[in-house]
Amino acid sequence: MKTSKRRRSAWIVGGSLGVLFLFLQLFRPQLCNPPVVAEIAVPSRVRDILRKSCYDCHSNETKLAWFDQLAPASWLVAHDVREGRRYLNFSELGELPAAKQQGILFEAINQIELGAMPLRAYRWSHPDKMVSADDLATLKDYLISTSPQPIAGAAERNATLDQWMAWSHSNARPEVSPAPNGIPFFSDYKTWTAISTTDRWDNQTMRVVLGNAIAVDAIRQRTTNPWPDGAAFAKVAWAQDSDGSGNVQAGEFKQIEFMVKGAAKYADTNGWGWARWLGAELTPYGENAQFTGECIRCHTPVKSRDFVFTIPLETSR
Numbered sequence: 146m147k148t149s150k151r152r153r154s155a156w157i158v159g160g161s162l163g164v165l166f167l168f169l170q171l172f173r174p175q176l177c178n179p180p181v182v183a184e185i186a187v188p189s190r191v192r193d194i195l196r197k198s199c200y201d202c203h204s205n206e207t208k209l210a211w212f213d214q215l216a217p218a219s220w221l222v223a224h225d226v227r228e229g230r231r232y233l234n235f236s237e238l239g240e241l242p243a244a245k246q247q248g249i250l251f252e253a254i255n256q257i258e259l260g261a262m263p264l265r266a267y268r269w270s271h272p273d274k275m276v277s278a279d280d281l282a283t284l285k286d287y288l289i290s291t292s293p294q295p296i297a298g299a300a301e302r303n304a305t306l307d308q309w310m311a312w313s314h315s316n317a318r319p320e321v322s323p324a325p326n327g328i329p330f331f332s333d334y335k336t337w338t339a340i341s342t343t344d345r346w347d348n349q350t351m352r353v354v355l356g357n358a359i360a361v362d363a364i365r366q367r368t369t370n371p372w373p374d375g376a377a378f379a380k381v382a383w384a385q386d387s388d389g390s391g392n393v394q395a396g397e398f399k400q401i402e403f404m405v406k407g408a409a410k411y412a413d414t415n416g417w418g419w420a421r422w423l424g425a426e427l428t429p430y431g432e433n434a435q436f437t438g439e440c441i442r443c444h445t446p447v448k449s450r451d452f453v454f455t456i457p458l459e460t461s462r
Contacts, residue, residue: 176223179205183239185246191287194280195235198263199253201274202229205236210271225264232442247291251347252443254284261446288347321427324420326434330427331357331403334379340364340457344385350399354455355379364457371416371451376406378455398425404453415441415452 182205185192201207202225213222233253238246256262257276268275276284321330337355344351356364360376363369379401386396405411405418419440421430430436444452 176207176209176219176226178207179236181205181236183237185235185238185250186243187246187250188287190283194276194284198257198274198276198280200235201271202226202263202267203233203235203253205230205234212270221266225267232438243291247288247347250284251288251345252439254281254288254347255443256446257281257284259446285346292348321422322429324422324429325431326418326420326437328403328405328418328420330420330422331377331379334381334401334403337361337377337379340378341455343380343455345382349385350382351385351393351395352380352382355381356457369451369453369457371408372406372453374407374409378404378453380404400424400430401427415444415448417444417452 185195187195196204196206201209207226209222213219233249238249241249253262258281263271263274263276321332323329334355334357337357338361339353340356340361341354342352343354355378357375357377359373360378363373363376380403381401382399384396384399385393387393400421400423402421403419405420406416407418408416411418414437417440419437421436421440422428423430441452444454447454
């Protein structure tokens with residue numbers, strides 16, 4: 146008797162869930178594929194990898210698996226695709242200059258290498274879309290090939306030396322326009338402490354990361370996650386000059402970037418103020434304050450480290 150009642154209850158629950166599931170299918174979101182405007186300009190071997198692993202969320206050629214189209218999963222899928230297209234759409238990148246396309250592709254590869262993309266849930270439900278080690282190597286090799294390292298001759302080395310001497314012996318405080326989001330140029334960054342070095346394998350640049358006194362004190366006190374308000378970093382980038390024998394040195398000055406911590410002041414940009422100035426003329430980067438979206442997307446994979454890539458060199462107390 147009890148067994149019969151349990152079976153009846155199970156049938157009622159199962160039937161109710163089935164009816165609810167069918168009812169939810171009436172509210173599946175519409176997800177259309179707009180026309181392809183201008184696909185990213187890359188070789189076919191690179192595009193094939195991107196199509197396999199990225200296009201379902203980051204293009205106008207989304208192809209959904211049958212289970213992606215069933216509610217309630219379809220609600221999350223539609224949201225992820227819309228967000229993916231908003232941040233990166235390979236069907237529209239072809240309109241941008243080649244250098245800009247390569248920069249965006251570097252960011253995408255960096256997200257893959259750091260494990261932020263594809264999203265964990267997507268990797269779990271679509272194992273055939275994984276980016277293999279060979280795929281990642283192909284993507285990186287392509288980007289490296291677009292920016293071969295030139296051999297610096299005497300003229301280039303002399304020009305670099307002249308630029309360095311002018312920079313290192315200048316005590317003037319030039320008038321530098323603020324970034325589009327209002328962050329001023331920190332002209333005293335030359336006095337900050339070097340805390341790390343890095344490079345960009347895709348465009349043959351080398352960087353030194355400097356920290357102000359608040360950042361350095363946080364490193365010494367091991368209070369860097371989160372970083373304290375007022376901590377600031379300067380990342381100074383130069384071209385790599387090669388002598389053709391595997392030796393490189395800093396070449397032409399390229400840019401300087403700043404990150405300034407302010408949990409409340411910069412709450413809308415993940416607690417950090419972002420800014421960048423280009424070339425020896427220190428031209429502010431970005432047409433408007435929205436340029437910070439690029440910075441945030443790039444640093445999102447290290448959210449667990451308060452959005453900071455740099456792992457400071459060990460310092461004594």
